[in-house]
Amino acid sequence: MSPTALPAAGPEHGHVTFLGAGPGDPGLLTLRAVEALSNADVLVAEHEVLDVIRTHARQGVSVVQTDADPSSVSPPGTGTPQLTVVDGTSTPAAVPGGAPDAAHLVMEAARGGRRVVRAVSGDPGLDTCAAEEMLACAAAGVPFEVVPGVAAAVGVPAYAGVPLRDADGADVRFVDARTASDRCWSEAGASDSTVVVSTTLDSVAGAAAELVSAGRKPDTPLSVTIAGTTTRQRTWTATLGTIAQTLKQAKVLPSPDGGRPVIAVVGERTAAARRDQLSWFESKPLFGWKVLVPRTKEQAASLSDQLRSYGAVPHEVPTIAVEPPRTPQQMERAVKGLVTGRYEWIAFTSVNAVKAVREKFEEYGLDARAFAGIKVAAVGEQTAKALVAFGVKPDLVPSGEQSAAGLLEDWPPYDPVFDPIDRVFLPRADIATETLVAGLIDLGWEVDDVTAYRTVRASPPPAETREAIKGGGFDAVLFTSSSTVRNLVGIAGKPHNVTVIACIGPATAKTAEEHGLRVDVMAPEPSVHKLAEALADFGMKRRAAALEAGDPVTRPSERRPGARRRRSTT
Numbered sequence: 035m036s037p038t039a040l041p042a043a044g045p046e047h048g049h050v051t052f053l054g055a056g057p058g059d060p061g062l063l064t065l066r067a068v069e070a071l072s073n074a075d076v077l078v079a080e081h082e083v084l085d086v087i088r089t090h091a092r093q094g095v096s097v098v099q100t101d102a103d104p105s106s107v108s109p110p111g112t113g114t115p116q117l118t119v120v121d122g123t124s125t126p127a128a129v130p131g132g133a134p135d136a137a138h139l140v141m142e143a144a145r146g147g148r149r150v151v152r153a154v155s156g157d158p159g160l161d162t163c164a165a166e167e168m169l170a171c172a173a174a175g176v177p178f179e180v181v182p183g184v185a186a187a188v189g190v191p192a193y194a195g196v197p198l199r200d201a202d203g204a205d206v207r208f209v210d211a212r213t214a215s216d217r218c219w220s221e222a223g224a225s226d227s228t229v230v231v232s233t234t235l236d237s238v239a240g241a242a243a244e245l246v247s248a249g250r251k252p253d254t255p256l257s258v259t260i261a262g263t264t265t266r267q268r269t270w271t272a273t274l275g276t277i278a279q280t281l282k283q284a285k286v287l288p289s290p291d292g293g294r295p296v297i298a299v300v301g302e303r304t305a306a307a308r309r310d311q312l313s314w315f316e317s318k319p320l321f322g323w324k325v326l327v328p329r330t331k332e333q334a335a336s337l338s339d340q341l342r343s344y345g346a347v348p349h350e351v352p353t354i355a356v357e358p359p360r361t362p363q364q365m366e367r368a369v370k371g372l373v374t375g376r377y378e379w380i381a382f383t384s385v386n387a388v389k390a391v392r393e394k395f396e397e398y399g400l401d402a403r404a405f406a407g408i409k410v411a412a413v414g415e416q417t418a419k420a421l422v423a424f425g426v427k428p429d430l431v432p433s434g435e436q437s438a439a440g441l442l443e444d445w446p447p448y449d450p451v452f453d454p455i456d457r458v459f460l461p462r463a464d465i466a467t468e469t470l471v472a473g474l475i476d477l478g479w480e481v482d483d484v485t486a487y488r489t490v491r492a493s494p495p496p497a498e499t500r501e502a503i504k505g506g507g508f509d510a511v512l513f514t515s516s517s518t519v520r521n522l523v524g525i526a527g528k529p530h531n532v533t534v535i536a537c538i539g540p541a542t543a544k545t546a547e548e549h550g551l552r553v554d555v556m557a558p559e560p561s562v563h564k565l566a567e568a569l570a571d572f573g574m575k576r577r578a579a580a581l582e583a584g585d586p587v588t589r590p591s592e593r594r595p596g597a598r599r600r601r602s603t604t
Contacts, residue, residue, distance in 0.1 A: 048177075049144060049150070049177050050144050052158040052168060052178060052179070053067050053153045054155075054158050054181060055067070055079070055083045056086070056183045058086065058186075058262060058263040059189075062184045062189060064183070067087075072092055074092070076095065076097075076150045077153065083153050084097060087151075136163070136167060137166065140152050140171070141174050141176050145174075152164070152167060157184065158180050158182070186295075186297055190259050191230065191299050194315070195314055195316075196312070197312070205227035207221075207222050209222055211237055214244075219245065219247075222250075223247070229299070231300065232296075233296060234296060235294050238258050242277050250274055254273055254301065255302060257270070257299045258296055265347050268316075318345030319345065320509075320569065322346075323510055324507065325346045325349065325508065325512065326511040326512070327341070327350045327512055328351055328512070332385070336416060337512075340563055349499070351526070353517070354517065354521060355491070356389075357488045359486065359487060365390070366394070368484045369398065372459060375407070377482070378454070378457060379409045379459070380408055381413075381458060381459070381470070382417050382420075384417055387417075387487070388420040388424060390487045391461055405426050411429065412428040413437060413441050414436045430445070438473070442473035445474065460474075461486035462484070463486070463487055464487070464488045471483050492521065494526060495526055499526065503522075503528075504526070504528065504529070504530060506590075508529065508591065509533065509591045510533060510536055511535060512569065513546055516542050516544075519545045520545065523549050528549060529551065532594045534554045534572065536553075536554065537553050537555070538560050538561075540556070
């Protein structure tokens with residue numbers, strides 16, 4: 035493909051969807067937005083918006099970044115600047131005023147028969163550039179639609195715990211400080227309405243002064259929120275007259291990121307004074323915590339989602355890699371025996387075991403129909419889901435603890451009257467414990483314990499991650515087995531002593547302590563989700579203790595030397 039060519043055309047008639055990506059939380063995307071993203075051929079957006087929407091796009095979509103790094107844009111007079119296409123190509127576009135012309139790119143892609151999603155932060159109806167691009171599409175006869183999004187001016191105050199209206203139903207005015215006229219400030223200052231100001235961190239004090247000059251009292255309550263709806267969100271409450279001093283005392287000004295956008299809410303009836311009761315988002319038990327999860331993204335999917343629900347920022351680092359068995363003949367014989375009726379049961383104790391059997395099936399041209407007449411057992415929600423995705427519904431899942439012991443609690447003893455075959459196929463890792471095998475034998479079953487895959491230590495994570503682990507950049511780490519302790523320390527080093535160590539059970543905790551780690555959290559039962567719950571409970575108690583003592587609520591990583599100074603610029 036030429037470095038200046040767009041991806042190949044698709045259908046005969048293209049189409050553009052102007053899509054609102056909301057203020058930052060991917061969970062605020064509408065169902066219609068997710069549908070449009072899943073059907074898109076080309077995504078066009080700024081890099082921060084792309085971070086929100088790209089997970090919902092289909093595989094192979096072309097991603098175009100409109101705010102390309104200056105180094106990738108030709109200097110004035112040297113040619114046409116480039117829009118960065120994140121699939122390894124770049125596309126020239128007409129550039130009025132020296133900025134990449136997204137409208138030109140969008141229409142060119144649509145004319146080529148592509149389904150284009152032009153995504154913007156917040157809502158397209160409040161974005162002047164989106165409006166101009168819509169007009170350009172209309173003038174050129176390019177069909178388009180608009181998918182609204184949650185506007186930052188509405189979504190951010192909601193996440194900050196600052197309702198815009200009270201029972202008296204005060205008016206609400208919206209002011210964009212970057213384009214507001216003197217008349218706009220005068221009208222907002224002369225009214226008693228709630229005023230929502232879109233501005234930047236270093237311009238908040240100036241906006242407050244404009245409102246005071248226009249007639250608002252200096253003691254009017256004010257809230258200021260940065261990075262709203264994300265786990266980087268921070269909110270300050272003050273008054274129009276004290277906000278400059280408040281930000282100075284918080285050591286956020288002057289700072290390199292003073293130009294970052296913020297939402298300020300001004301008004302006597304904004305409930306800013308009651309944020310202690312209404313701040314539901316920033317008061318989540320693990321809000322802003324960076325939590326290290328020593329698993330692959332696939333294995334950690336539901337666990338990471340659970341951590342996000344507590345306000346945490348999960349970071350997956352695989353400590354174990356999976357490889358085929360050194361001698362595949364045992365696995366081959368077992369799969370053939372599965373087809374020929376050698377087994378009454380097959381038991382899967384991990385997603386990797388399902389994957390290994392499925393790959394062997396595909397190698398032989400088999401599918402889920404080969405399981406006909408065979409009872410299937412599964413340990414764990416993710417293992418069961420992997421089987422269902424394969425087309426197999428498990429007959430037995432532990433009703434209690436999701437472990438080998440839990441499976442044995444529900445496993446029926448062998449009965450020669452009802453069970454025509456007495457053999458169980460158990461595809462497992464090479465380092466699996468003998469608990470399940472011994473328990474099945476005690477129940478009268480014969481077991482073919484087959485090595486379906488080998489587990490080896492994973493490659494070290496990037497240097498930045500290793501440094502964060504050793505330097506206290508993570509607030510907590512979840513250890514789900516003794517091997518995750520040994521392997522993480524082996525490939526990345528020992529976590530810093532400010533990092534909260536959470537272990538799934540006594541054996542894992544013992545291994546952690548043997549490696550010089552202080553165990554702070556123990557799961558009440560051997561379940562990754564119970565482990566996450568225990569960490570959330572720890573975080574909630576820690577937060578409550580700080581509030582009761584009148585101390586600021588900080589994350590564990592902020593206790594390390596120099597962290598407070600760095601925090602003021604992040």
